[in-house]
Amino acid sequence: MAKIPLGPIRSGFAPWDDPAAKPFIEFRNVTKKFGEFTAVDDLSIRIYEREFFALLGPSGCGKTTIMRMLAGFEQPTSGELLLDGAELSGIPAYRRPVNMMFQSYALFPHLTVEKNIAFGLKQDGMPKAEIAERVGEMLAMVKLEPFARRKPHQLSGGQKQRVALARSLAKRPKVLLLDEPLGALDRKLREETQFELMDLQQELGMTFLIVTHDQEEAMTVADRIAVMDHGQMIQVAPPAEIYEQPISRYVADFIGDINVIESTVTGNDGGLVRLKAKAAKADLTVRQDIEVAADSTAWFAIRPEKVNISSAAPEDVSVNAVPGEVWDIGYLGDVSIYHVRLDTGETIRATRTNRERIVEDPISWEDKVWLSWRPDHGLVLTQ
Amino acid sequence: MSSTRGSLAGRSRAAKTAGRPAWGRLLLIGIPYLWLLILFLIPFLIVFKISLSQTEFARPPYLPAFAITDGLAGIWEKIKQFSFSNYVWLAGDPLYYRAYLSSIWVALVSTAMTLALGYPIAYGMARAPRQWRPMLLMLVILPFWTSFLIRVYAWIGILKKAGLLNQLLMSMGVIDQPLIIHNTNTAVYIGIVYSYLPFMVLPLYSALEKMDESLLEAAEDLGCPPFKAFWKVTFPLSLPGVVAGCFLVFIPAVGEFVIPDLLGGSETLMIGKTLWAEFFSNRDWPVASAVAVVLLLLLVVPIVLFRNHQEKMAEKGG
Numbered sequence: 001m002a003k004i005p006l007g008p009i010r011s012g013f014a015p016w017d018d019p020a021a022k023p024f025i026e027f028r029n030v031t032k033k034f035g036e037f038t039a040v041d042d043l044s045i046r047i048y049e050r051e052f053f054a055l056l057g058p059s060g061c062g063k064t065t066i067m068r069m070l071a072g073f074e075q076p077t078s079g080e081l082l083l084d085g086a087e088l089s090g091i092p093a094y095r096r097p098v099n100m101m102f103q104s105y106a107l108f109p110h111l112t113v114e115k116n117i118a119f120g121l122k123q124d125g126m127p128k129a130e131i132a133e134r135v136g137e138m139l140a141m142v143k144l145e146p147f148a149r150r151k152p153h154q155l156s157g158g159q160k161q162r163v164a165l166a167r168s169l170a171k172r173p174k175v176l177l178l179d180e181p182l183g184a185l186d187r188k189l190r191e192e193t194q195f196e197l198m199d200l201q202q203e204l205g206m207t208f209l210i211v212t213h214d215q216e217e218a219m220t221v222a223d224r225i226a227v228m229d230h231g232q233m234i235q236v237a238p239p240a241e242i243y244e245q246p247i248s249r250y251v252a253d254f255i256g257d258i259n260v261i262e263s264t265v266t267g268n269d270g271g272l273v274r275l276k277a278k279a280a281k282a283d284l285t286v287r288q289d290i291e292v293a294a295d296s297t298a299w300f301a302i303r304p305e306k307v308n309i310s311s312a313a314p315e316d317v318s319v320n321a322v323p324g325e326v327w328d329i330g331y332l333g334d335v336s337i338y339h340v341r342l343d344t345g346e347t348i349r350a351t352r353t354n355r356e357r358i359v360e361d362p363i364s365w366e367d368k369v370w371l372s373w374r375p376d377h378g379l380v381l382t383q
Numbered sequence: 384m385s386s387t388r389g390s391l392a393g394r395s396r397a398a399k400t401a402g403r404p405a406w407g408r409l410l411l412i413g414i415p416y417l418w419l420l421i422l423f424l425i426p427f428l429i430v431f432k433i434s435l436s437q438t439e440f441a442r443p444p445y446l447p448a449f450a451i452t453d454g455l456a457g458i459w460e461k462i463k464q465f466s467f468s469n470y471v472w473l474a475g476d477p478l479y480y481r482a483y484l485s486s487i488w489v490a491l492v493s494t495a496m497t498l499a500l501g502y503p504i505a506y507g508m509a510r511a512p513r514q515w516r517p518m519l520l521m522l523v524i525l526p527f528w529t530s531f532l533i534r535v536y537a538w539i540g541i542l543k544k545a546g547l548l549n550q551l552l553m554s555m556g557v558i559d560q561p562l563i564i565h566n567t568n569t570a571v572y573i574g575i576v577y578s579y580l581p582f583m584v585l586p587l588y589s590a591l592e593k594m595d596e597s598l599l600e601a602a603e604d605l606g607c608p609p610f611k612a613f614w615k616v617t618f619p620l621s622l623p624g625v626v627a628g629c630f631l632v633f634i635p636a637v638g639e640f641v642i643p644d645l646l647g648g649s650e651t652l653m654i655g656k657t658l659w660a661e662f663f664s665n666r667d668w669p670v671a672s673a674v675a676v677v678l679l680l681l682l683v684v685p686i687v688l689f690r691n692h693q694e695k696m697a698e699k700g701g
Contacts (some may be wrong), residue, residue: 094605120613171606
């Protein structure tokens with residue numbers, strides 16, 4: 001596949017592309033079964049030092065089980081789990097250099113903020129003066145110094161979240177596991193905290209593993225995202241690659257919004273795939289290096305923001321263009337989303353940024369419009 | 384304590400909704416007070432009054448006895464006859480304070496034993512699969528369906544010299560001489576622990592059951608081995624249940640009469656038995672009443688002090 005230049009978020013940080021790079025966390029053919037139910041199915045993955053790795057998937061896809069195996073709360077049914085080259089099985093949770101931030105925060109209700117943060121350090125037998133110093137550092141990091149002597153029930157949700165974060169970072173673990181860390185926060189706070197998490201990870205140089213079902217969260221924070229389904233990782237790639245080059249309809253649909261049209265391949269010559277939509281019979285072209293035989297079934301996919309909507313037919317003949325009628329308009333503030341019913345029966349969603357207050361080419365309900373897109377903006381999915 | 388707070392809250396709410404008749408609310412608040420008045424305060428005052436009277440061969444067996452026909456002046460005359468001589472008598476006879484001390488000691492030891500036995504039971508119940516828990520709770524409550532007296536009697540059959548326990552142990556060859564348990568303090572401990580175990584298990588269970596299991600995982604994750612995590616996390620969080628359970632066992636155990644009477648022997652000195660003897664053997668109601676009042680003070684004063692202390696701690700925390 002010809003790579004559209006979709007670099008990693010952090011320039012130059014892509015150890016997964018380097019065959020010589022040593023993985024920091026490695027799952028080798030790990031399977032975990034709960035009775036008859038297979039939570040994790042023959043999974044192999046390498047995660048690298050200082051990486052921010054996100055496990056993304058619907059509930060029950062096995063993402064939490066992966067994290068709990070790493071923390072030591074679950075043992076793999078088969079397969080190997082390595083941390084920094086050493087086998088982890090047999091090491092109990094309380095001896096692993098891995099700390100977890102729990103979804104429920106799991107703050108000790110009978111201890112003050114200070115003592116919650118100091119809990120892990122005390123277990124290590126750290127001298128009192130050092131503990132006090134480290135706790136002070138952590139409180140400063142999460143900006144909670146005035147709340148040191150409060151009990152958890154006297155804190156707001158956002159403050160609890162920060163205490164949980166400080167507590168899980170206090171021991172300077174090699175790996176921090178974050179289980180839906182921002183799930184309980186409201187949207188504004190969540191977005192702020194996502195950026196704080198990224199900065200923190202950069203600053204501390206730790207490996208972060210985050211479990212989330214929120215795709216925006218995963219896209220924002222992670223170096224790489226693993227999209228999971230039924231105990232398997234369907235695609236593991238940096239956010240931009242996941243978004244622009246999903247390998248299957250499942251991934252394409254899970255991340256962001258996308259139009260998918262079942263089609264028949266009518267020709268494939270030198271990276272220009274021609275398709276015919278099965279229902280709509282529209283002719284479509286996609287510029288993509290992909291091995292698809294003529295007459296096979298494939299899915300044409302395009303993101304709504306890549307579809308151009310206009311009242312006149314485009315002059316450029318190299319673009320795909322289909323006529324239709326506006327069926328619905330959703331005004332979201334920053335963008336408007338148009339549901340356009342093609343003359344041939346399919347519905348395609350197109351978005352338009354509301355950058356100007358007064359639009360030159362206003363489009364309203366039941367208007368006849370043209371949808372158009374460049375061949376290299378569409379995607380051909382074979383599964 | 385809580386009732387005081389309740390009435391304060393009621394008053395402020397009443398103030399907010401001024402204009403509406405408040406007596407509905409007063410009635411609601413009044414019911415528990417009425418309950419306390421009728422079932423606690425009035426009986427206590429009657430007992431207290433008897434404890435200030437003198438024993439007399441009469442019916443009732445004490446003087447002075449009030450009558451409605453006395454009139455206010457007559458009642459005042461009789462009140463002037465009250466004296467604390469029974470309390471002086473209690474203080475003078477070592478039998479009584481030895482009985483108090485011994486009762487408190489027996490109650491303390493049996494409370495500790497009930498806690499030691501009840502905690503693992505409650506813990507096991509709280510960690511049992513969710514669908515089993517109602518059944519386990521039922522099993523804890525089940526003994527209450529039989530009369531307390533009969534259950535204590537049944538222990539005689541188990542503990543006596545030719546009883547079930549001795550027969551079993553001897554047939555198994557564990558012992559060749561029967562154990563003497565019945566009519567000793569050991570039997571009293573067994574009886575109290577057996578009878579009051581549910582009162583310990585239930586509050587402990589309710590405290591342990593609502594504990595979030597992720598707290599233990601968090602402790603382990605932070606480097607705390609499971610056994611240590613129990614003492615660092617589970618136990619401190621179950622303390623309200625421990626305190627409630629201990630009070631529920633200790634208080635009735637101090638004044639327990641049936642168990643020491645049926646299972647204990649001559650060495651068993653408990654205030655409940657003393658009280659019974661004063662009332663029914665000596666027919667000395669005033670002294671018996673004084674014994675009861677002192678017992679009540681011995682129990683209530685420390686509890687009130689403890690609760691005050693706890694509230695202060697809670698306020699400090701809050």
